[in-house]
Each structure stands twice: as C-alpha cells, then as structure tokens.
C-alpha cells in the first residue's frame with residue numbers, strides 16, 4: 275500500500291488521481307491538497323478521496339506528488355519541507371512539473387530528502403499515460419522503483435537522466451496536444467470535404483485510436499505501418515506528398531525544439547530564483 279498526497283488538483287493532478295483510482299488504488303490511500311476549495315470538493319466527490327491541508331496531507335504520505343504550475347513549485351516545496359521535516363515517516367517528494375530540476379526541489383527540503391522527478395502526460399486519465407522518471411541526488415534505487423511502480427499503474431514508464439527531461443517533455447509531456455491538434459485539423463478538413471462534423475469527428479477520432487493501437491502493438495514501426503497504407507499511385511501517397519511539401523517534418527522538429535527550449539528556460543528561471551535565495 276502506497277499512500278499518496280497530490281498537491282495541486284488541476285489537469286495533471288486530476289489525471290493522476292483518476293488513473294490511480296481506475297487502476298484500483300483505494301480512495302482512502304489518496305488525499306488531494308488543492309488551493310481552490312470548490313475544485314478540491316469536486317475532486318473529492320468524483321474520486322471518493324479526501325481533500326485536506328498540506329500539513330495534514332503530507333503526514334504519513336509515502337509519496338507527495340507536486341502537481342502545481344512550475345512557478346508555484348518552489349513555495350509549495352518549501353511548505354512540504356516544513357511539513358515533513360520532523361516526521362519519522364520517509365516521504366518521497368515527486369515533482370510532475372515541467373522544467374523544475376531535482377536540485378531546486380532538494381534546495382527547498384531538509385538535507386538528504388529523496389526527490390524523484392516525473393514527466394507524465396494527461397493520458398494517465400485513461401490509464402494510457404507514458405511517464406519518464408529520473409532521480410535526485412538523495413533518492414535511492416528503491417525510491418525510483420516505488421515511483422516507477424506507482425506510475426506504471428497509470429501507463430508506461432521509462433527511466434531517463436535528468437539531462438534528457440527537456441526532450442522528454444517535448445515528446446511525451448506535451449505530445450498528446452500534437453495529436454489532438456492533428457485530429458482537430460483532420461475533422462475540419464473532413465468538414466471542408468463535405469462530411470457532417472459529427473461524422474468527421476467519429477472518423478478522425480477512431481482513426482487516431484486505431485493508429486495508436488497499431489503503434490502500441492509493437493510489431494511494425496511507424497514507417498512500415500505508413501507504407502502499408504500507401505497503395506502505389508493511391509490516395510495516401512498523394513496526401514503524404516502534400517504533407518511533405520508543407521514541411522511537416524521540419525514543423526514537428528521546430529515545434530519540439532520550441533517545447534524543449536521552453537522547458538530549459540523554465541529550469542533556468544527556477545535556478546536563478548534559487549541563486550537569488552542563496553545570495
């Protein structure tokens with residue numbers, strides 16, 4: 275049994291809670307600490323969990339998952355540090371925030387506190403997330419294993435180095451949004467081609483689901499799967515030509531570079547804040 279305190283009940287906090295509940299984690303093992311009371315009450319009702327304060331919620335928690343916006347992480351971590359500093363129970367502090375380094379988290383906690391950083395995605399909500407995990411300076415292998423097991427209950431998990439986290443964020447943290455954007459664009463294009471919107475939505479959404487399932491099946495890779503759709507002289511090859519002419523690959527590379535650069539900029543800003551605290 276792992277007792278989890280989720281600090282921040284926004285989109286990613288809810289995705290984690292929903293995925294854990296769906297995977298069979300009892301509601302009594304999860305508490306949520308959410309600044310907006312109405313939102314805390316909504317989550318409590320929807321997932322049969324306890325909304326509470328940070329001090330009470332952190333007491334006895336095995337995992338304290340920080341799911342607030344990056345700029346709110348330092349203040350929240352400092353408060354968590356105060357709440358657990360005298361506790362005999364060891365809590366793993368897990369940050370789900372983009373661009374916040376394990377070092378800046380450790381700086382806000384008592385010396386030697388185990389910190390694990392996770393980059394999840396919203397597909398946790400339906401138990402189909404994919405997360406990357408890296409450990410802080412004081413986290414031992416068993417801490418990483420515990421967090422890995424927790425995140426495996428809501429999807430796939432890879433262990434990476436912290437230096438890889440900006441790239442991870444660009445690929446899988448932000449990634450669901452890219453597929454949603456493509457799906458939206460396909461629906462609009464279907465409507466332009468004369469389909470009713472509900473029909474275009476059913477077709478585009480079902481196609482995304484089917485293509486995802488084929489990729490996840492792990493047989494052929496994406497290249498071969500695409501070749502299989504491209505009949506010689508056919509419709510798909512004509513569409514792919516238009517995608518390539520429009521610079522799709524370069525656009526994807528630019529977009530992911532922008533995401534990774536932004537993640538890096540957030541970590542630099544949090545490092546600068548730490549340096550200001552020390553000076």
Ligand SMILES: NC(=O)C1=CN([C@@H]2O[C@H](COP(=O)(O)OP(=O)(O)OC[C@H]3O[C@@H](n4cnc5c(N)ncnc54)[C@H](O)[C@@H]3O)[C@@H](O)[C@H]2O)C=CC1
Pocket residue numbers: 281282283284285286287307308309310313341342343344346350370371372373393394395396447448
């Ligand atoms: N939304 C996403 O797809 C992903 C988000 N993340 C990370 O998750 C974190 C949260 O992102 P979202 O859920 O999208 O943001 P959000 O704005 O939906 O949720 C943040 C929540 O934290 C609450 N909050 C703020 N200060 C608080 C405090 N002191 N105590 C308790 N609750 C507090 C807010 O009321 C809000 O409900 C961010 O750091 C983000 O980088 C990571 C991966 C994916």
Ligand SMILES: O=C(O)[C@@H]1CCC=N1
Pocket residue numbers: 372443447448
């Ligand atoms: O857009 C963001 O900053 C967050 C982090 C990764 C996905 N959503």
